[in-house]
Amino acid sequence: MKKYRNWGFFIFLLPVLLWLFLLIVLPHIDLLIMSFRFEDDYGELTWGMANYKEFFGEPIYWLTFVRTAIYSLVVTFLTFVIGLPVAFFITKVVSVKYKGALTLLVLLPFWVSELVRVYGWMILLRESGVVNHLLLKTGLLAKPVEMLYNDAAMIMGLVYTTMLFMIVPLISVLDSLEDELIEAAFDLGGNARSVLFRIIIPYATPGIVSGSIVVFMLTLGNYLTPNLIGGKNSLWFTEQIYNQFIASFNWNQGSAFGFLLLILSSLIIWLGLKVSKQNLAKVVQ
Amino acid sequence: MEYDLSVKNVTKKFGEFTAVDSVSFDIVNGHFFSILGPSGCGKTTLLRMIAGFEHPSDGTIEIRGQDMKGIVPNKRPVNMIFQHLALFPMMNVAENIAFGLRRRGTPKNEVMPQVLTMLKRVGLPGFEQKRIDQLSGGQKQRVAIARSLILGPAVLLLDEPLGALDLKLREHMKVELKKLQAEIGTTFMYITHDQSEALVMSDYVAVMNQGRFEQVDTPSNLYNQPKTPFVAQFVGENxxxxxxxxxxxxxxxxxxxxxxxxxxxxxxxxxxxxxxxxxxxxxxxxxxxxxxxxxxxxxxxxxxxxxxxxxxxxxxxxxxxxxxxxxxxxxxxxxxxxxxxxxxxxxxxxxxxxxxxxxxx
Known part of the structure; x- marks a missing residue:
């Protein structure tokens, strides 16, 4: 009986292990090896840290790197600031019968592929786009303004793209927050501010952290939105990696960049968990 | 006689439905007053109006002689023990009890001594660092009471807080709650559908049915001299x-x-x-x-x-x-x-x- 159970356990675990090993671990080992190889002056592949030295030596690389990290944090924070009131409204303010429909409305845009949604934004914001057209018609603008290809548009696009991944965990955590708790806080002399910062946010912390991790990782590794909405000036680190692999055909340099991005995201998430006093196993539940 | 709470002709309507129908009563200082009624009789609505979470459609509520009209829950001198106690799970016992004092702006060095005194009073000395999920049902009950009493409310409102406990503990807490109330002398207003809770603990009991008070009397008078058929059938067996x-x-x-x-x-x-x-x-x-x-x-x-x-x-x-x-x-x-x-x-x-x-x- 015991033996049988062990076999069953192994059979169900096998696909996961294969997937992890073949598609994640193996390629990463190869990338790690590649990142420590470079062409020396004679065009021979040799071992060394040259790829990493290149990164720190060239300001455009590490500035893009820092910029990507900071903007990803900003995007994460903005999705939280917008997502919390939305999730609170859906779970606590409206009557229960509209809850499902409203959650569906949040979900609905994600039925469409990210590419299509981003082009949607571009149709709205470009120089000959809908927004410019309306502003010109109403006389608010004398001549059209290019609204795409700047940092603000790019951040807005990223916030929009990742919003769902913040709202869904927030809805599920706020769902379990009993109204009694909020009433009790008011009853004991709390005001809107202290209820928000002492009750709602501390209670929702596991949801906030898990939402933030997903949003942060998706933003940091996003390629499409910064590239299309941010344009040439977007300077997202994924574009640097893409350039190394595809444009320069320097896989070794690209691998090194890829690993640096992996280390960066791990480090920031570790810091975030430390600061919010959460542990990863609990947050991903 | 001084009244801590005085309710005059209070009515609450939800659309066409009248939940509380022109109810009047006074609670003498230091009394244990219960409202006993079947579920849906309007007792919770009445309690929530006194706490300030609902607004009466008509009538006045006075706490210690002061009209409560337009005063928000966090400014009222009453505190409430919720049905499921509503202890804050992300805070420990001491933080829970200190919550009200902190909101009130009590100086930092005075908060902790007061919390410790309160914990001793409810029989939980040394529990200040415990998490809420480490407490038993009876201990949670006492923390909830301590959290409210530390603010020195004019009236403590209790919304069937014993409902979730098992029978043995409920019997025990009944006696304990009565003893605690007698000791501290705060006016308690307790609502329940359990006649034994109401009869054992209260100085006065109001029997409520369909939004109205049927009879307000001492427990023994309710049992021995019911004034209406409803009271005769609801209180005790008949x-x-x-x-x-x-x-x-x-x-x-x-x-x-x-x-x-x-x-x-x-x-x-x-x-x-x-x-x-x-x-x-x-x-x-x-x-x-x-x-x-x-x-x-x-x-x-x-x-x-x-x-x-x-x-x-x-x-x-x-x-x-x-x-x-x-x-x-x-x-x-x-x-x-x-x-x-x-x-x-x-x-x-x-x-x-x-x-x-x-x-x-």
Missing amino acids: NAWSGVVEKREGNIVEITTSEDHQFRVEVSEDINPSSTVDLFLRPEALLIEPDPSLTDINRFDVVVNSILFDGASSRLLVNPLNSDKEIIVALPQNKQYDHIKPKDKLVVGWSEKAGICFAKR
Whole structure:
């Protein structure tokens, strides 16, 4: 009986292990090896840290790197600031019968592929786009303004793209927050501010952290939105990696960049968990 | 007399539905006042209006002589113990109790000593660092009470807080809550659907039904002298008959019930011959095989249907001869009645003074 159970356990675990090993671990080992190889002056592949030295030596690389990290944090924070009131409204303010429909409305845009949604934004914001057209018609603008290809548009696009991944965990955590708790806080002399910062946010912390991790990782590794909405000036680190692999055909340099991005995201998430006093196993539940 | 809470003609309507219908009462300082009623009778709505979470459609609520109209919950001198206690799970015991003091801006160095004193008072010294999920049901109860009492409310409002506890602990907490209230002297307003909780703990109980108060009285008066048929049936167990008054001799009326029993009952109310009445009788007022020498007793024959053994509150379920009507008779466990078995024929009787009669309206 015991033996049988062990076999069953192994059979169900096998696909996961294969997937992890073949598609994640193996390629990463190869990338790690590649990142420590470079062409020396004679065009021979040799071992060394040259790829990493290149990164720190060239300001455009590490500035893009820092910029990507900071903007990803900003995007994460903005999705939280917008997502919390939305999730609170859906779970606590409206009557229960509209809850499902409203959650569906949040979900609905994600039925469409990210590419299509981003082009949607571009149709709205470009120089000959809908927004410019309306502003010109109403006389608010004398001549059209290019609204795409700047940092603000790019951040807005990223916030929009990742919003769902913040709202869904927030809805599920706020769902379990009993109204009694909020009433009790008011009853004991709390005001809107202290209820928000002492009750709602501390209670929702596991949801906030898990939402933030997903949003942060998706933003940091996003390629499409910064590239299309941010344009040439977007300077997202994924574009640097893409350039190394595809444009320069320097896989070794690209691998090194890829690993640096992996280390960066791990480090920031570790810091975030430390600061919010959460542990990863609990947050991903 | 000083009143901590005074409610005058308070009405609450939700659309067409009247949840609380022109209710008035006063609570004397330091009393334990309960509102007893079936679920949906409007008692929770009434409590929430006093706490400030609902607004009366009409009438006034005064706390310590001050009108509460337009005053938000966090500015009212009352605190509430919620049905599920609503302890903050992300804070430890001390932080929970200190929550109100911190919101009030009590100086930091005064908060902790007060919390520790309060914990000692509710019998939980040394619990300040415990997490909420480490506490038992009874301990949570006490933390919730400490968290409210530390603010020194004029009235402590309790919304059926014992409902979630198991029977044994509930019995224990009843006594404890009463003791605690007597010790600290704060006015308690307690709402419940459990008559035993209300009767054991309260100085005064209001019985509420369909948004109205049926009777406000001491627990013993509610039990012994119910003023309405609803109170007679809701508080304690009662056997009920309906019948017609045949004649009246002084305080005694003779009634023929719909099952054709002839009963003589002493009444205080003005009940005239040929009016229809409801007659109520406590199970413990029914004597099994009453001594033939006793006078002023209504006797009738019954068949034992079943014996409901429940220790001190054991009962007999009997049917009058040739009738399906079930009558509950208290069965004292003093060995005297051990011979009784189902299907036995018995004579039961009750004193003319024991019945309670209400004229049907």
